[in-house]
Amino acid sequence: MMPSSSPEMIDLLDLKLLPAWVKESSEAKSYAHYEGEREDERPRGGDHRSRDGRQRRGKRSTPNVQQPALSGAQRSRMGPTFNADTADRSRQRLNRKGRDHRPHRGKDPQREDRDQNFQRAPLPIAVRFLPHPAAIKNVAAQIKSGSLAYSLFSIARLFLEKPERYDVSLTAKPESPLYQLGEHGTISADRQFLETNAFRLAREDFYKIEITQAEPIKGNFSSVAKCRLSGLLLGPTNHHNYQPRLRTLYEQRFSRRMSFTEYQRQIEMVNDPAVVEKWKEEARNVTTFTTLSEETPSTFSSEAEAERHFRQNHMPGLVRTTEESTIDGVTSRRLPDPALRRLIEDAWSNENRSPSNIMQELAKQFRENSGLQIFRHRRGMLFVSPIRVRAFAHDQTSVSAPIKGILETLAANPGINRKELAEKLIGSSLSDDPANEDAESCKLALASDLHWLISEGYVIEFNDGSLDLPRVKAKPAIEAAVSAAEENVATAEKSVEAAVSTAEDSPVGAAATAAGHRQEEAAQPVMTSEAEIGGS
Numbered sequence: 001m002m003p004s005s006s007p008e009m010i011d012l013l014d015l016k017l018l019p020a021w022v023k024e025s026s027e028a029k030s031y032a033h034y035e036g037e038r039e040d041e042r043p044r045g046g047d048h049r050s051r052d053g054r055q056r057r058g059k060r061s062t063p064n065v066q067q068p069a070l071s072g073a074q075r076s077r078m079g080p081t082f083n084a085d086t087a088d089r090s091r092q093r094l095n096r097k098g099r100d101h102r103p104h105r106g107k108d109p110q111r112e113d114r115d116q117n118f119q120r121a122p123l124p125i126a127v128r129f130l131p132h133p134a135a136i137k138n139v140a141a142q143i144k145s146g147s148l149a150y151s152l153f154s155i156a157r158l159f160l161e162k163p164e165r166y167d168v169s170l171t172a173k174p175e176s177p178l179y180q181l182g183e184h185g186t187i188s189a190d191r192q193f194l195e196t197n198a199f200r201l202a203r204e205d206f207y208k209i210e211i212t213q214a215e216p217i218k219g220n221f222s223s224v225a226k227c228r229l230s231g232l233l234l235g236p237t238n239h240h241n242y243q244p245r246l247r248t249l250y251e252q253r254f255s256r257r258m259s260f261t262e263y264q265r266q267i268e269m270v271n272d273p274a275v276v277e278k279w280k281e282e283a284r285n286v287t288t289f290t291t292l293s294e295e296t297p298s299t300f301s302s303e304a305e306a307e308r309h310f311r312q313n314h315m316p317g318l319v320r321t322t323e324e325s326t327i328d329g330v331t332s333r334r335l336p337d338p339a340l341r342r343l344i345e346d347a348w349s350n351e352n353r354s355p356s357n358i359m360q361e362l363a364k365q366f367r368e369n370s371g372l373q374i375f376r377h378r379r380g381m382l383f384v385s386p387i388r389v390r391a392f393a394h395d396q397t398s399v400s401a402p403i404k405g406i407l408e409t410l411a412a413n414p415g416i417n418r419k420e421l422a423e424k425l426i427g428s429s430l431s432d433d434p435a436n437e438d439a440e441s442c443k444l445a446l447a448s449d450l451h452w453l454i455s456e457g458y459v460i461e462f463n464d465g466s467l468d469l470p471r472v473k474a475k476p477a478i479e480a481a482v483s484a485a486e487e488n489v490a491t492a493e494k495s496v497e498a499a500v501s502t503a504e505d506s507p508v509g510a511a512a513t514a515a516g517h518r519q520e521e522a523a524q525p526v527m528t529s530e531a532e533i534g535g536s
Helices: 012-017 072-078 081-094 109-120 133-144 152-161 191-196 198-206 242-254 260-264 273-283 303-313 338-353 356-369 401-412 418-425 437-455 477-505 507-535
Strands: 125-131 166-172 178-181 207-213 224-227 233-235 267-270 285-291 319-322 324-328 373-376 382-385
Touching: 012 133, 125 133, 125 152, 125 338, 125 356, 133 152, 133 356, 152 338, 152 356, 152 382, 178 191, 178 198, 191 198, 191 319, 198 207, 198 303, 224 242, 224 273, 233 242, 233 273, 242 260, 273 285, 285 303, 356 373, 356 382, 401 418, 401 437, 418 437
Parallel strands: none
Antiparallel strands: 125 166, 166 324, 178 319, 207 285, 224 233, 224 267, 373 382
16 A cells, blocks of 8 residues: 555534535536646647638737748758648548538547547456545544434545545456556556656655756757647757757657657747746756665766666566555545546546445444444435434333423424424424523423433434434334234134134024033043042
């Protein structure tokens, strides 16, 4: 299991503002608050013109950017890029089957096809959401400190609301396992992706990284290249570090989405002097890597040298396979593997709509570890309470009149609160008059009786303040069958008795009855003598 971040404590007071058994969030919470790249971002800058050649109105996305006039040599070096792009866009418009608008520039048909193929073949990984141990311990303590009943559905939603409150369990099949960097490193479903980005993901575990300021960059640069997808400044195209940075950024973040030629089309030139100065300040930063595990530390002045050392000395045997892994919620939203991150995001959306899995885990831990009671109430929904609820089993005539009045009022008006109960039993005029001593004494007596009923489980008080009686369990099927059989036997006996009495009323029946009496009288002395012998 990867190390988890400190969980955020849950306050159950948030649940008191909504009904206990009909609580639904107005809209689904957004999952995508993690750091990641935008796949389809519209290109900025450039000359946006309509079909008739006129300049479009509106604010330009890149201020102070002017396209300088290019000489013939510069146009020859650029090659037929503009004409190829124009022809490509024309072909796309012709394939639109009569559509009259231009396609979105950030969309790539080949990439869309790859995304559709990927969606048709999801990863064979089971995703389960588990309540974080510290968070569930905090919630159980709040429930045990009172006498209220809480909706298990709503508590599950509270756990899913923030990633600090839950963990994510991943289970893969033996033929397609998960891959992990070391014992507690990054998880991925693609071994090649993990090996390619191993240095970027694990370098802090093996090297001490220090950033220092070098001398200002000399030279007059009028423009710098910028990646539209990530927003990173790559520097002037004639700078010695431009090509290595371009290739490294592509390999690390975009090689699985598009070809290198497609990625080059996402590079724009910015002529803003402020942007050029920003790149100069960033380029002054010199990063050094010092080894941590060697007796004699080695220092590398470039990332390429450090990565070469990493792959020679640490990379062999670093990637291991596993079928099960548990990560915390914050890490699950920042996984570098986009396919696995998307899988967890989809599973979170489904679980948030119907949190049955995390509800089962919450019920299990509440019952086994905290001693709380789980029961069903309205519409069969699950609730958790520190009190074992039970229907009132005493004889209604043997209880006091106030207790009987509370039970009858709640049976006739389920879901009312304490104030409404007092108004119905005491009267609205008396209960609202603070100067009435009789009303105050009645209120105290009502509160005492209600407290006893709630503490014994005969009345349920929900977290929104509503009161109700426990559900009365229906008779089991076996008991119902036995009762029906007993009723049938009793009916048959009554029929036999009726037939016997009818036979005795007839002359033949009377003679038979008299003969029977004479036989009993003749046998009685013998039975008496036998009884005397037995008693001696």
